[in-house]
Structure formats: C-alpha cells, structure tokens
Amino acid sequence: MDKILIRGNNSLRGSVQIRGSKNAVLPLMAGALLTEETCTLHNVPCLHDVFTMDKILTQMGVEIEFTGRFMTIRTPSNIVPYAPYDLVRKMRASFFVLGPLLARFGKAKVSLPGGCAIGTRPVDIHLKGLEKLGAKIHLENGYVIAQGKLRGAEIYLDFPSVGATENLIMASTLAEGVTKIYNPAQEPEVVDLANFLNKIGAKIRGAGTEVITIEGVKQLGGCEHTVIPDRIEAGTFIIAGIATNGDVQVNSVIPEHLATFLTKLSEAGAEIEIGKNYIRAKSPNRILKSISITTLPYPGFPTDLQAQTMALLTCAEGTSIIKETIFENRFLHAAELCRMGADIKLEGNTAIIKGVECLKGAPVMASDLRASAALIIAGLMAKEGETIISRVYHLDRGYERIEERLASLGATIQRIRED
Numbered sequence: 001m002d003k004i005l006i007r008g009n010n011s012l013r014g015s016v017q018i019r020g021s022k023n024a025v026l027p028l029m030a031g032a033l034l035t036e037e038t039c040t041l042h043n044v045p046c047l048h049d050v051f052t053m054d055k056i057l058t059q060m061g062v063e064i065e066f067t068g069r070f071m072t073i074r075t076p077s078n079i080v081p082y083a084p085y086d087l088v089r090k091m092r093a094s095f096f097v098l099g100p101l102l103a104r105f106g107k108a109k110v111s112l113p114g115g116c117a118i119g120t121r122p123v124d125i126h127l128k129g130l131e132k133l134g135a136k137i138h139l140e141n142g143y144v145i146a147q148g149k150l151r152g153a154e155i156y157l158d159f160p161s162v163g164a165t166e167n168l169i170m171a172s173t174l175a176e177g178v179t180k181i182y183n184p185a186q187e188p189e190v191v192d193l194a195n196f197l198n199k200i201g202a203k204i205r206g207a208g209t210e211v212i213t214i215e216g217v218k219q220l221g222g223c224e225h226t227v228i229p230d231r232i233e234a235g236t237f238i239i240a241g242i243a244t245n246g247d248v249q250v251n252s253v254i255p256e257h258l259a260t261f262l263t264k265l266s267e268a269g270a271e272i273e274i275g276k277n278y279i280r281a282k283s284p285n286r287i288l289k290s291i292s293i294t295t296l297p298y299p300g301f302p303t304d305l306q307a308q309t310m311a312l313l314t315c316a317e318g319t320s321i322i323k324e325t326i327f328e329n330r331f332l333h334a335a336e337l338c339r340m341g342a343d344i345k346l347e348g349n350t351a352i353i354k355g356v357e358c359l360k361g362a363p364v365m366a367s368d369l370r371a372s373a374a375l376i377i378a379g380l381m382a383k384e385g386e387t388i389i390s391r392v393y394h395l396d397r398g399y400e401r402i403e404e405r406l407a408s409l410g411a412t413i414q415r416i417r418e419d
C-alpha cells in the first residue's frame, strides 16, 4: 500500500485547476441506467471511485468508454440489474444504482453497502421512499431485492439524505404520475443530477429547494453533460493554502457552492477573493482566530470539509469548537492530529480544539477519504520533522494525483510506492 511523505513548513503559492465533482459524477453515472440512449459526460475526474462505479455498471452489461475526462455510457435493455457485494462494499455510492434499475427494469438486486469508518450508514430512507413509490422490497443474504412498477407518491425524508434524494429522484423519473419529495437534500450535486436528467427528458422541478416535484415520463433519451466542479476538492486546496501561510487560487469552480465555508474562513481571518469562476485564499499576516463550526446539510457547513478545517484550526489562537451533526463517527482524524502535537478533546459529536504553537511531523494513518486530506494538510503545516501517511488508498478514492498538484504549489511531498 502506498504511503505519502511530507516535509512541511513550505508556504503554498500559485493556482490549481479543480476537477469534476466525485459526488456529482457517481450519481450521474447511475442516472445513465435510466435510458437506452448514449449519455456523454465531460469533466469526469480520474478517481478510484469512478473506476469502481465503472466496474459495477460494466459487469451488468452497460457499455462505457472512459478516456481522459470524457465518458460515454449506454445501457442496453438486456443488462443484468445486479450489483454484487464485493464491489458495493468498496463504495457506498454504488447503492445509487437501485433507484434507476428499478425504474427502468422493474427489478433489481443490490448489495446493502454496509458501514464504513465514519458511520453505520444505513439506507432506511432510500428503502422507505422506494416502497412509497410502490416497490416490493425484501432483504436476503445482505442484498436488497426490489421489484414492481413504480407509481408517483408524496415522500417525506426524515433526514435530507443526499443519496436517498438522488435514488428517489432517479426512480421517480419513470414512475407513473407525479412524485413530490419533501425535505430533500439541496446539495449542488443533487441539482446537477436533476439538470442532467432533465436534459434526457425527465420533468423535474425544484431541485435545490425544500420540495422537488418529478412528473414521470414513459422513456428517456440521451444527452451531453459537463460535471460540475468538485467543491470539496476546491475547499481542500484553499485550506492547504491558508494553513501554510500561503496564497492559493483554485480555478474552474462555482464559488457560491462554498459560500458558508468561505464565510467561516473569513471569520478566522483568512483573506478570500471571489471571482466569477475562481477563489483566491491568502493567509493573514497573523495566526488565525479560533471559530466555532457546526456541520449541516447544504447550504450549511459541509461535513466533507470538517476534517480538513480541524487540521487548520489546530494552530489557531484560542479554542475552536467543531460540532459534527451529519455522521456519528467522523472524528477519526483527531487522534492522528494529536500525535502530531494538536490539542483536541472529543465530547460526543463535539471536538474542542485548543490552538498550539505548531505541529510536528509523525507517522500517521488515514482512516477515510477526508481524514486523509486532513492529515496531508497537517503534514504541510508541520514546522519540523517528516509526516508519513499510510493507507493512502483512501485518498485516491476522491483526489486525483493530489501530491503532484500540491508539489506544483511548492509543497515538499512525494508518494512512496509500496506493492
């Protein structure tokens, strides 16, 4: 398993091109199951999770061409609507194929995704919504077996689950009649999915608001669609710039997708310049002020930037507070940061971060995708010593060649390949 070696204390300077969003492209790939026509995606990021979704679809019989950042997907009518455990367990987003398979083929057998490091990650909201649409669902040997003709319904989500919202939007596009989803997720990735589906002939209104209305249609066509930029990757690079007393500009982004996050960074004293499709972040000429953060569904502070922000705040003045309300176990990076000299106390879903003078390099272990990004940021911040991060396969799931792109900004960072 590869490792990442970092010698910190270099200020990052320069600009970096942000790739297409992982959390947009995965549901878009699942959405292509709804139609026999060819769907073409541009700005597809080159990530392990995209390769996994590609595998899940192609083993069903879906035809995928993926070169560079360009992907075409065609789903013939004779595919096998089945997603096996050994692939689904690697990536929870595989579960997003359930809704489209059921809508198009009237049946599906999809492995339950199981939990992961950050939480048990149940799928009860997905299944309850699909049953409201008329699906007959039963669980057998760790698989969801679903079948039935879907009919429009009024669905209220107990929690604005991103995946459940996406699964239910896709399922409703071919249901008979009108579906209304109340309390849906409003994330930009949900809106991007709705825009893609409307391009292939779906009739979806209200994505990004508190009620989404989907009028079922008989059949869907093909389209070309450009994946929105990855707001979490952009936020990660912005934090890396500020954390190293640097000056980093992220290009090809949609600044409004990061509004709450940027407001909090400004509150900490960072200098943020917002352009039409870029964001430039400069560290102040003094240590950052401590802040309090609560992660919330969009447009609140994103849980996917919580770990990276915690790393940043380890050296802010005073005491910062982070409350994680989305996942029940998303502080695994805290212990690793403490091994580098941070002073973090956990009380339930709240982390109390007391600012320290500086971090020191140490061998640390990644536990999940965003925790690994937090450890990279901490390694870049360390004033002395070397940081060696193990289990970086977590990182490669959601960041494309991040060590090369950070090195281009002036970081002393390299990947140690281990077979």
Ligand code: EPZ
Residues within 6 Å of the ligand: 022, 023, 024, 026, 092, 093, 119, 120, 121, 122, 123, 124, 125, 126, 127, 159, 160, 161, 162, 163, 164, 185, 189, 303, 304, 326, 327, 328, 369, 370, 398
């Ligand atoms: C999506 O995961 C993202 N993944 C996650 O990003 C992100 O952290 C999350 O949304 C929240 O924004 C993709 O889009 C591929 P949820 P998802 O359903 O859909 C509970 C990353 O780092 N819940 O909104 O799985 C669940 O346990 C990843 O890029 C239920 O209880 O998230 C969690 O506590 C990590 N029952 C909360 O809701 C359900 O049926 C949010 O989950 C579904 C969810």
